[in-house]
Amino acid sequence: MSRLLVCPPDFFAIEYEINPWMRLSNRVDHARAVGQWHGLMRVFEKDLGVVLERMTPAPGLPDLVFTANAGIVVGRTAVVSHFRYPERQREEAHFEDWFRGHGYEVMTMEKGVVFEGAGDLLGFPECWFGGYRQRSDIRAFPHLSERFHREIIPLELIDSRFYHLDTCFCPLTGGELLYFPPAFDPYGQIAIAERIPNERRLPVPEDEALKFACNAVCVGKYVVLPVGCPATERLLQERGYRTHAVPLDEFMKSGGSAKCLTLALD
């Protein structure tokens, strides 16, 4: 049984611009956003049988809804994020409180090392990948690697539209990787190819990558992704995955989609 941490979008809005998707002028239709979020939750709970842990939203923290950036959870340990931008640093205490309140051992990054949680650290059971340069500091990964005894391959994110690793890189439960190769430089692409053989790499087309096809949530053989990505859905279905396309364009105004709205707890 999968458990995901989510946060209702009560205060979701665009109140600042910290990535190329965010425009203060591009206002969020709040009612629509709330509807889309509940639609996504319905898919998780009803169709996928996922258990949802709901955080209490906080006024003035519009991005608290993107719980993927709360931190990472490994067993009963939670590493709380330390955000790059001050706008989101105010979320850190809320996430930390939630983890502590739910019995997790909390670990924090050393001062000056930014790390934005599961937004930039994803992986397979044996090998993890860490996105750096846009939001997280590469120096975060050796600490995490040592703490959790896992190999962490750092990957430089070279396109600011794909500012977190989870916007262009999505490991699937069957060992395949859904990803958008041009978000990485040749070094990163080779490093990925070294760990994941060609037949398991599923590159998504650019137009769908820009609709955040890779910001998908994979639970068992189910993949939840934003609508408008038919080629990606076909790729997944050919590999035996069942796809659930959910409209999430109100959250795309902030540069987030299905994956950004969740944090895997175990």
Place this chain on the structure above:
Amino acid sequence: MSSCQETVIMSGHIIDSLVLAKVLDIILMMGGNFDIEDIRIGKTREDPSRARIVIRVTSTALLNDILTAIQPHGASVEREADCQTAEVSADGILPDDFYATTHLPTQVRLKGRWVEVDRIEMDLGILVDERNTAARAVPMGEARRGDRIVVGREGVRVIPLPRPRERDVFGFMEAQVSAERPHGHVIADIAARMRHLRDRHRAGQADSKVLLSGGPAIIHAGGREALTWLIEQGFIHLLFCGNALAAHDMEADLYGTSLGYGLTAGRAIPHGHEHHLRTINRVRAVGSIEAAVRSGVITHGIMAACVRHAVPVVMAGTIRDDGPLPGVITDAVGAQSAMRAAVAGVGLALLVASTLHSVATGNLLPATVPTVCVDVNPSVPTKLADRGSFQAVGLVMDAASFLSELARIVGRTA
């Protein structure tokens, strides 16, 4: 020559992620150079790796640009400290734990800045000036009470030699010495360097002097004419020798013999063994080698060419010398100092047929100076090569053959 450097540390899964490769590529693409001083590769996939990289560049601005470019990839500057010093308590005695130099370019960190050690030479101490802004290598015997000498190893770094730009025999830095190897290409490369250095020397450029340090076998074996020609043609700019080379060269001029052997007939001349003594006596009577040449007593040969072409000669004496000739420095430490003072600006050193002078000269030269050691006895070039003169080329061959072939390649038609 590299003038700025910084050491950076990288750790984590830097190998398989190609992050290390990327950082090294960035350094090269931006015009820098690097040495991986230390690398520890994780034994398992989970184990992190760690690398210590020294970046070398030509300017501080470029160094800062490179550090800025590689910092996001996890390359962080290693913490460094200033060098430690201690005062000399009595003349000629270095403090305990003094830093002993190598002949490689060396820097010390003073007030947070890396400063080049001036006049580097092996087996000396490092003296830091009163204002703590400059440093130079200092022989033990020249240390004076109150001098500040570098102690320990902290804040001292030795810079490996960059591979020479020239793709010649010096570029390969071969330390092997063997009589069984062909000499032709080696001599051709030396000749090419000498032509180039002569042009540079005539243009007044730095580090363009060619030093020849030679023994009397040059005269005995028949290399006198070739060496004289090389000096007259402006290929040699500094001569180190002992009493014997000068004495037999002038003996040849006065008597046509070298240690009594007729140089053209090739046989012993009656009473020939007296010739070099009479030569020395004659020159002593005139007062100096220069006066002997200027007054026409000595008309031709190596010493005459040096006098006429204003090539400085440092003659270091030994305990078996006859005479000696005027100008021979009989105080060994004084001779060493005179040689040390003269080697500044040498761009190529030819150490020919003299064990003692070759080793002494090799000791005084920084490793950056290309050095050729020629001797019929393999132990001499081997001795120099073993001491780690990276740019030392050893030739096991006869001095006369070497000099004649060298002169022929650079244009002598005899």
